[in-house]
Amino acid sequence: MHFLSLLASLATLSSVALGAPRSVSSPSIFKRCTNSADDRSCWGDYDISTNYYDEAPDTGVTREYWFNIVNTTAAPDGIERVVLSINGSVPGPTIIADWGDTVVVHVTNSMENNGSSIHFHGIRQNYTNQMDGVASVTQCPIAPGSSYTYTWKATQYGSSWYHSHFYVQAWDGVFGGIQINGPATGNYDEDLGVLFLNDWSHETADVELLAAEASGPPTLDNGLINGTNTYTDTDTDVTTGSRFTTTFTTGTRYRIRLVNGAADTHFKFTIDNHTMSVIATDFVPIVPYSTDVVSIAMGQRYDIIVTANATSDNYWMRAIAQTACSENDNADNILGIVRYSDAADTTSDPTSTAWSDASTDECVDEDMSLLVPYLAIAASDSPDTTTDFDVEVTLDDNAFLWEMGPTTFVNQWDYPTVLQAYEGNDTWGSSQNIQEFATANTWAYWVIQTTNAVPHPMHLHGHDFWVLGQGTGTYNSSTASLSVTNVPRRDVVLLPASGWVVIAFYTDNPGAWLMHCHIAWHTSEGLAVQILERESEFVALMDGDVLNSTCAAWDAYVTADAVVQDDSGI
Ligand SMILES: *[C@@H]1O[C@H](CO)[C@@H](O)[C@H](O)[C@H]1NC(C)=O
Ligand SMILES: *[C@@H]1O[C@H](CO)[C@@H](O)[C@H](O)[C@H]1NC(C)=O
Numbered sequence: 350m351h352f353l354s355l356l357a358s359l360a361t362l363s364s365v366a367l368g369a370p371r372s373v374s375s376p377s378i379f380k381r382c383t384n385s386a387d388d389r390s391c392w393g394d395y396d397i398s399t400n401y402y403d404e405a406p407d408t409g410v411t412r413e414y415w416f417n418i419v420n421t422t423a424a425p426d427g428i429e430r431v432v433l434s435i436n437g438s439v440p441g442p443t444i445i446a447d448w449g450d451t452v453v454v455h456v457t458n459s460m461e462n463n464g465s466s467i468h469f470h471g472i473r474q475n476y477t478n479q480m481d482g483v484a485s486v487t488q489c490p491i492a493p494g495s496s497y498t499y500t501w502k503a504t505q506y507g508s509s510w511y512h513s514h515f516y517v518q519a520w521d522g523v524f525g526g527i528q529i530n531g532p533a534t535g536n537y538d539e540d541l542g543v544l545f546l547n548d549w550s551h552e553t554a555d556v557e558l559l560a561a562e563a564s565g566p567p568t569l570d571n572g573l574i575n576g577t578n579t580y581t582d583t584d585t586d587v588t589t590g591s592r593f594t595t596t597f598t599t600g601t602r603y604r605i606r607l608v609n610g611a612a613d614t615h616f617k618f619t620i621d622n623h624t625m626s627v628i629a630t631d632f633v634p635i636v637p638y639s640t641d642v643v644s645i646a647m648g649q650r651y652d653i654i655v656t657a658n659a660t661s662d663n664y665w666m667r668a669i670a671q672t673a674c675s676e677n678d679n680a681d682n683i684l685g686i687v688r689y690s691d692a693a694d695t696t697s698d699p700t701s702t703a704w705s706d707a708s709t710d711e712c713v714d715e716d717m718s719l720l721v722p723y724l725a726i727a728a729s730d731s732p733d734t735t736t737d738f739d740v741e742v743t744l745d746d747n748a749f750l751w752e753m754g755p756t757t758f759v760n761q762w763d764y765p766t767v768l769q770a771y772e773g774n775d776t777w778g779s780s781q782n783i784q785e786f787a788t789a790n791t792w793a794y795w796v797i798q799t800t801n802a803v804p805h806p807m808h809l810h811g812h813d814f815w816v817l818g819q820g821t822g823t824y825n826s827s828t829a830s831l832s833v834t835n836v837p838r839r840d841v842v843l844l845p846a847s848g849w850v851v852i853a854f855y856t857d858n859p860g861a862w863l864m865h866c867h868i869a870w871h872t873s874e875g876l877a878v879q880i881l882e883r884e885s886e887f888v889a890l891m892d893g894d895v896l897n898s899t900c901a902a903w904d905a906y907v908t909a910d911a912v913v914q915d916d917s918g919i
């Protein structure tokens with residue numbers, strides 16, 4: 350069935366059922382159902398079957414946040430260092446909204462020596478490209494002392510994060526959670542919120558980037574669970590910091606929203622003696638499946654429900670850094686603690702052991718066959734366009750650079766894609782890696798492959814994509830097994846080491862949208878392309894005053910401080 354006719358039939362069905370258009374808010378007595386611990390599938394006039402690509406509630410509610418990006422110091426694992434952060438905390442404040450709310454975030458850059466921008470990862474930005482927060486693509490960087498207001502509608506629900514999209518600043522601490530309340534495919538009693546899995550260095554990210562450019566991925570010092578962990582100095586044997594700890598009450602079902610916010614670490618997440626039910630991949634609710642361990646690539650999210658049904662005791666929660674694709678000095682010691690409220694001992698460290706299936710060290714996605722979207726939507730089996738991309742590493746002047754398809758991506762901070770489009774300058778530079786899609790509502794297939802033994806978590810802005818296939822070895826279109834029928838939909842997929850992935854997306858959102866590898870160093874080293882989707886339509890939607898004034902402030906800062914751009918711009 351064609352995508353649009355599927356949408357149309359869903360819309361018809363539901364308006365028949367309701368007897369009134371959805372946009373008219375009705376008294377609660379006419380609502381379909383009430384969301385409760387024993388029925389998380391419903392959401393007032395909407396529910397888990399609503400096609401959220403097509404419609405969303407209109408709550409009329411605005412959630413307003415003020416973010417101040419500051420340069421300060423912090424000691425997440427007891428070792429003090431410079432951090433760049435939102436309001437001094439790492440992770441920053443969580444954005445919490447309901448499905449259908451409007452979110453407004455006023456960002457002020459109070460740092461002295463860096464520009465900034467805030468990207469709301471996975472948020473579709475439906476017809477609001479200028480709110481996507483990518484320096485050099487959707488805006489000029491926010492200059493020190495300047496502000497930028499991001500406004501977007503939560504047309505999806507679920508879990509994600511926001512982070513700086515300027516330089517490697519996100520991995521110095523400029524990030525935080527996004528929780529959008531809505532229906533779910535599994536029932537739970539308590540929502541514990543976003544739980545960040547990060548890697549962490551005792552040097553700032555710019556120092557690690559220089560190391561990565563010169564000699565490949567650096568070995569990071571540690572990892573954090575929701576911004577905290579311990580660290581043992583091997584020279585002095587002194588342990589600093591503390592573990593993330595949460596308390597369980599027997600019988601309670603907890604929802605946890607896992608986010609991999611690492612610079613360069615693939616994690617396996619597991620809680621000793623507890624099985625989890627996985628209910629969402631990125632912003633897509635799925636048919637729940639049970640597992641002891643979930644494999645999570647950078648930028649990905651998995652929502653899980655954990656039932657407190659083990660013997661009352663203390664248990665380790667583990668974010669195991671997979672050394673098959675990066676090095677960490679503390680790979681097996683990135684731990685949190687789950688304490689049962691009625692355990693005999695509520696202060697000692699757990700003595701629990703990991704599930705045996707958590708011990709395989711590998712950088713892979715969860716098995717595609719497990720990630721079945723609850724809302725079944727087939728991709729077209731006859732794409733309007735198919736594009737092939739080879740992902741390769743190159744050496745330029747002894748510095749590592751990456752390319753995806755055409756060449757190494759470089760965009761200019763002071764001349765973002767949207768400004769170039771706004772000025773009607775269609776002379777795109779070759780390093781801008783422009784992929785143009787001028788026509789609305791077409792299907793694009795992208796075949797992305799690599800012969801390097803390095804996996805890359807590929808993230809697309811402005812869209813969920815369908816994962817048609819994923820494998821290792823050389824991609825062969827006549828033998829690869831691809832499917833369009835209710836395959837995983839998400840916004841980050843792992844391109845396997847020495848392997849391939851085929852994705853499909855639908856051109857339903859005008860804008861300049863990035864697709865890039867989410868490994869911090871690879872983003873900076875140019876592993877990206879950008880989609881120019883329905884240019885004349887997005888130009889017509891742009892706010893020229895905001896565009897111009899942000900760039901004018903940036904230009905003044907660059908001139909005064911002699912700022913030189915030395916990365917890809919994103
Ligand atoms: C996305 O924006 C378009 C254009 O304004 C609108 O027609 C459509 O309903 C929006 N989609 C959702 C899910 O709100
Ligand atoms: C962040 O700090 C600003 C003041 O600099 C304050 O107005 C705002 O409420 C804080 N925001 C949050 C989310 O804590």
Ligand SMILES: *[C@@H]1O[C@H](CO)[C@@H](O)[C@H](O)[C@H]1NC(C)=O
Pocket residue numbers: 420421431433460461462463
């Ligand atoms: C943060 O402050 C340190 C000094 O404490 C300074 O060296 C560094 O340049 C500052 N970084 C930014 C981004 O302003």
Ligand SMILES: *[C@@H]1O[C@H](CO)[C@@H](O)[C@H](O)[C@H]1NC(C)=O
Pocket residue numbers: 462463464516553555912
């Ligand atoms: C950002 O600030 C750091 C210091 O905190 C500095 O090393 C780096 O060069 C700055 N980057 C840019 C692009 O301004």
Ligand SMILES: *[C@@H]1O[C@H](CO)[C@@H](O)[C@H](O)[C@H]1NC(C)=O
Pocket residue numbers: 440441442443526541542543544545575595605
């Ligand atoms: C993780 O930290 C964020 C930000 O402080 C907070 O909102 C969230 O609730 C924490 N998650 C858990 C599971 O405690």
Ligand SMILES: *[C@@H]1O[C@H](CO)[C@@H](O)[C@H](O)[C@H]1NC(C)=O
Pocket residue numbers: 621622659660662704
């Ligand atoms: C946890 O599970 C292990 C087997 O994986 C079992 O030996 C152990 O007794 C369990 N611990 C508790 C406290 O139930």
Ligand SMILES: *[C@@H]1O[C@H](CO)[C@@H](O)[C@H](O)[C@H]1NC(C)=O
Pocket residue numbers: 624626639656658659
């Ligand atoms: C605990 O609950 C999970 C999820 O419902 C289930 O898979 C598991 O078998 C239960 N374990 C015990 C020990 O009852």
Ligand SMILES: *[C@@H]1O[C@H](CO)[C@@H](O)[C@H](O)[C@H]1NC(C)=O
Pocket residue numbers: 764769774775776777778
């Ligand atoms: C048009 O854009 C290209 C690529 O960004 C740039 O090199 C060129 O200077 C621009 N032309 C004008 C007239 O601004």
Ligand SMILES: *[C@@H]1O[C@H](CO)[C@@H](O)[C@H](O)[C@H]1NC(C)=O
Pocket residue numbers: 825826827828
């Ligand atoms: C792809 O597979 C077909 C069928 O097995 C084979 O004939 C063809 O040589 C393969 N192509 C490549 C490039 O390996």
Ligand SMILES: *[C@@H]1O[C@H](CO)[C@@H](O)[C@H](O)[C@H]1NC(C)=O
Pocket residue numbers: 892893894897
């Ligand atoms: C923005 O600046 C351009 C010149 O770069 C000018 O043509 C345009 O009118 C300005 N737009 C607004 C809304 O000020």
Ligand SMILES: [Cu+2]
Pocket residue numbers: 804805806866867868871872876
């Ligand atoms: Cu990469």
